[in-house]
Amino acid sequence: MFETIRLAKGVNVHVNETTQFKTINISIKFKDKLSKEKASARSILANVLQHSNEAYPSHTALRMVLDDLYGTSLYMDSSKRGNEHIVSLNVETVNDQYLSESGVLEKVLNLMYLVLFKPNLEHDLFKETIFQREKNAVKERIESLIDDKTRYAQQRMMDLALPDHPASIPATGTIEEVEAISNEKLMEEYRTMIESNEVEIYAVGDVKPETIAAYIRDYFHFTDREKPLAAPSMELKKPAQQRVAEFEDMKQGKLHMTFFSPVTFRDEKFPVMQLFNGIFGGYAHSKLFVNIREKESMAYYVSSSYSSQFGLMFVLAGIDGKLEEKAVKLILQQLEEIKAGNITDVEFGQTKALLTNQLTEALDSARGQIDIYDQYMELDEGFEPDYLISRWNKVTKEDIAQAAQDLSLEMTYFLSGKESEINA
Amino acid sequence: MHKVEFKQLDETLYHEKLDNGLEVFILPKKGFSKTFATFTTKYGSIDNHFVPRGEKEAIKVPDGIAHFLEHKMFEKEEGDIFQQFSKQGASANAFTSFTRTAYLFSATGQLNENIETLLDFVQEPYFTESTVEKEKGIIAQEITMYDDQPDWRLYFGIIENMYKNHPVKIDIAGTVESIQDITAEHLYTCYNTFYHPSNMVLFVVGAVDPEAMMKLVKENQSRKTFEDAHEIERIFPDEPVETAVKERVLTMSVQKPKVFVGIKPEKMDMQGSEMLKHELAAELAFELLFGRTSDFYHNAYEKNWIDESYSFDYSLENGFGYAIIGSDTAEPQILADEIKHTIANAVEKWPFGQADLDRMRRKKIGFFLRALNSPEYIANQFTRYTFNGMNLFEVVPVLEEIEVTDLQQAFALVSAESQQSVFTIEPPAKKEAE
Numbered sequence: 141m142f143e144t145i146r147l148a149k150g151v152n153v154h155v156n157e158t159t160q161f162k163t164i165n166i167s168i169k170f171k172d173k174l175s176k177e178k179a180s181a182r183s184i185l186a187n188v189l190q191h192s193n194e195a196y197p198s199h200t201a202l203r204m205v206l207d208d209l210y211g212t213s214l215y216m217d218s219s220k221r222g223n224e225h226i227v228s229l230n231v232e233t234v235n236d237q238y239l240s241e242s243g244v245l246e247k248v249l250n251l252m253y254l255v256l257f258k259p260n261l262e263h264d265l266f267k268e269t270i271f272q273r274e275k276n277a278v279k280e281r282i283e284s285l286i287d288d289k290t291r292y293a294q295q296r297m298m299d300l301a302l303p304d305h306p307a308s309i310p311a312t313g314t315i316e317e318v319e320a321i322s323n324e325k326l327m328e329e330y331r332t333m334i335e336s337n338e339v340e341i342y343a344v345g346d347v348k349p350e351t352i353a354a355y356i357r358d359y360f361h362f363t364d365r366e367k368p369l370a371a372p373s374m375e376l377k378k379p380a381q382q383r384v385a386e387f388e389d390m391k392q393g394k395l396h397m398t399f400f401s402p403v404t405f406r407d408e409k410f411p412v413m414q415l416f417n418g419i420f421g422g423y424a425h426s427k428l429f430v431n432i433r434e435k436e437s438m439a440y441y442v443s444s445s446y447s448s449q450f451g452l453m454f455v456l457a458g459i460d461g462k463l464e465e466k467a468v469k470l471i472l473q474q475l476e477e478i479k480a481g482n483i484t485d486v487e488f489g490q491t492k493a494l495l496t497n498q499l500t501e502a503l504d505s506a507r508g509q510i511d512i513y514d515q516y517m518e519l520d521e522g523f524e525p526d527y528l529i530s531r532w533n534k535v536t537k538e539d540i541a542q543a544a545q546d547l548s549l550e551m552t553y554f555l556s557g558k559e560s561e562i563n564a
Numbered sequence: 565m566h567k568v569e570f571k572q573l574d575e576t577l578y579h580e581k582l583d584n585g586l587e588v589f590i591l592p593k594k595g596f597s598k599t600f601a602t603f604t605t606k607y608g609s610i611d612n613h614f615v616p617r618g619e620k621e622a623i624k625v626p627d628g629i630a631h632f633l634e635h636k637m638f639e640k641e642e643g644d645i646f647q648q649f650s651k652q653g654a655s656a657n658a659f660t661s662f663t664r665t666a667y668l669f670s671a672t673g674q675l676n677e678n679i680e681t682l683l684d685f686v687q688e689p690y691f692t693e694s695t696v697e698k699e700k701g702i703i704a705q706e707i708t709m710y711d712d713q714p715d716w717r718l719y720f721g722i723i724e725n726m727y728k729n730h731p732v733k734i735d736i737a738g739t740v741e742s743i744q745d746i747t748a749e750h751l752y753t754c755y756n757t758f759y760h761p762s763n764m765v766l767f768v769v770g771a772v773d774p775e776a777m778m779k780l781v782k783e784n785q786s787r788k789t790f791e792d793a794h795e796i797e798r799i800f801p802d803e804p805v806e807t808a809v810k811e812r813v814l815t816m817s818v819q820k821p822k823v824f825v826g827i828k829p830e831k832m833d834m835q836g837s838e839m840l841k842h843e844l845a846a847e848l849a850f851e852l853l854f855g856r857t858s859d860f861y862h863n864a865y866e867k868n869w870i871d872e873s874y875s876f877d878y879s880l881e882n883g884f885g886y887a888i889i890g891s892d893t894a895e896p897q898i899l900a901d902e903i904k905h906t907i908a909n910a911v912e913k914w915p916f917g918q919a920d921l922d923r924m925r926r927k928k929i930g931f932f933l934r935a936l937n938s939p940e941y942i943a944n945q946f947t948r949y950t951f952n953g954m955n956l957f958e959v960v961p962v963l964e965e966i967e968v969t970d971l972q973q974a975f976a977l978v979s980a981e982s983q984q985s986v987f988t989i990e991p992p993a994k995k996e997a998e
Contacts, residue, residue: 211929
């Protein structure tokens with residue numbers, strides 16, 4: 141699907157030339173080791189770089205030129221995968237065959253160059269007012285997490301279950317680390333990102349691979365770089381507490397559970413865990429949905445998810461604040477069913493059908509193509525949808541029962557209203 | 565079957581209105597593996613006062629019933645319809661809005677089976693008192709979940725402020741109390757009135773062969789008998805142009821205060837081409853006044869009155885509408901005043917000319933072309949446009965015709981002080997140290 145062209149050591153361009161879309165999507169991904177400090181600094185950096193640059197020195201000037209380019213979308217974000225932190229510059233622009241104007245792509249590539257290589261500086265540092273404002277914006281983004289109780293509960297559980305582990309470090313960083321970052325430190329991170337990060341560049345749309353590669357080779361100055369050596373350990377250590385209850389001013393109870401699995405993305409048993417998750421709680425036909433929502437009418441949402449990079453399995457449910465015990469019991473009962481091999485042919489078939497559908501469907505969006513390819517690239521066998529589907533078809537019910545037996549419940553976290561605290 | 569080509573967009577749309585009144589649209593997308601289908605009735609949370617099919621007297625039904633009905637459509641005597649879709653490798657879902665209830669799936673295989681399942685499950689209701697009772701616990705948890713979401717409370721808070729009588733002010737899911745009154749009989753009454761094929765649209769987009777699909781749908785429909793189509797009589801209360809409440813504050817556990825300024829349009833009975841032109845012109849006007857290149861945005865961002873949560877939106881349906889502008893902010897009062905001043909200044913002296921319009925027009929055309937990559941966007945928006953007598957694929961030609969004076973005229977309908985309202989969510993006051 142993607143054709144890869146190496147530009148320098150650690151710098152690759154991957155292009156999928158296709159007429160499926162009316163737009164051209166380009167992403168430039170900078171990969172570094174994950175730490176709280178790096179995540180915090182690089183989140184500010186993403187904000188500062190997308191704010192303005194030398195050629196378009198105000199936010200308004202940059203946004204006006206994007207509007208003129210048929211509302212080209214351009215934004216930077218920070219994310220993480222396993223023990224890597226990723227800063228991406230993402231652009232989507234209209235394929236100019238649908239427009240009365242040509243040369244749009246070249247202008248967009250030039251803008252990407254300006255965003256990355258010509259930042260808005262004064263005295264060799266980022267413009268101080270912009271630095272302060274964007275640092276504050278990132279801090280406020282982290283602070284606003286508590287307004288979303290599901291995400292907040294999940295983050296609290298991770299902080300308690302696996303402190304300082306890559307699984308609990310937020311991609312946006314932490315308030316303490318964001319506050320500690322100086323303009324000098326940010327400039328240092330910027331240099332590291334441009335000069336020594338692994339760079340993966342993706343393009344999807346009606347473009348020739350050589351055109352994109354040639355432009356980036358000629359105008360962007362990416363030199364050879366090494367993969368960082370000492371990535372932080374992803375070993376899972378037993379949490380200090382097994383059950384934590386916390387209270388906020390809220391109505392619903394948020395039940396979050398963490399299980400450890402010895403199987404990760406790189407493991408040959410990875411497809412077994414994908415199927416296990418689908419049968420347990422990944423879909424509307426799964427045991428959790430059918431038994432806890434449909435049979436017991438206890439929840440609107442109840443699901444499981446598999447974080448394959450770390451070998452973590454989560455269960456999430458929104459329930460009445462007084463029903464934690466009952467819900468935990470029912471959830472564990474469903475797990476026992478799978479451990480005992482009580483999986484119907486229907487459940488098995490449905491899960492394989494939906495995993496296949498999900499995978500195929502994701503390829504119908506340019507972003508989906510980029511995300512999946514970027515994730516699977518690290519595997520020797522790379523990304524082949526048919527191969528992945530064939531792996532699911534080899535899995536047996538016994539394999540799934542075994543995967544369930546290998547899970548261990550490590551933490552139950554319950555966030556609920558102050559009312560339940562008083563009644564408890 | 566009619567075939568309409570949109571050459572500039574490189575899209576071909578197939579359409580037919582079946583004998584039973586069902587409108588069927590099919591849009592093949594080259595290179596796509598998946599097909600996305602929506603089966604939508606023009607029936608939403610606002611339709612709570614109507615004359616039931618076959619009767620003479622209008623009735624009022626409990627709040628939240630359209631959404632409740634949507635949930636219950638999935639349960640059949642033989643089990644849950646999600647199970648059937650899963651067997652056929654399809655992800656199914658549904659949603660209820662103020663004006664529509666949509667049932668949908670996406671699939672990369674077994675398209676014919678999935679289309680049949682979609683049509684059949686929506687056209688074969690099965691409600692009993694016990695299944696209705698059982699659903700109340702699930703929906704109560706859904707309502708409670710939304711109650712804990714400050715952004716949802718903010719959105720509904722400003723709508724409640726703006727509307728005095730219109731049912732748009734009622735939460736789509738109703739309340740934990742109001743849903744207790746819902747019975748299986750209510751559901752049948754609503755179903756029989758609003759789920760007639762003549763009140764519905766089927767939209768299929770993606771990897772689909774238009775001829776074969778149309779044939780399949782027709783055969784499916786001809787196997788079923790329906791009563792004659794009839795005009796549904798919906799009753800809406802009179803709604804003044806002025807907002808019901810000027811200012812209101814809700815205390816809730818939030819990190820930072822949140823504020824929305826809402827503006828109610830003066831004219832809310834537009835449909836068809838008048839509505840399309842007005843909607844696009846108003847969106848362009850608000851984009852110029854409050855978008856990311858506006859003086860307002862620049863000033864408010866630099867002064868720290870808005871943050872990354874800042875948003876603005878204009879939405880219009882038959883009978884109601886609203887512009888909403890706001891953000892999380894440490895200074896809700898200052899921000900609300902600044903938004904109101906910006907509007908007042910533009911009313912007094914219109915600040916934008918041809919170059920501004922041209923830039924925004926390009927931006928909007930680009931946005932539209934991007935959106936056409938998304939089967940979900942096409943199906944949902946096309947259906948909304950159809951229910952309002954508009955055509956989604958006329959967006960670009962109409963955008964190209966719009967002039968600066970159209971922006972001024974559209975804005976003039978959504979700007980008067982009497983049509984404005986402010987809703988704020990504030991964290992509880994910090995207690996003094998004891």
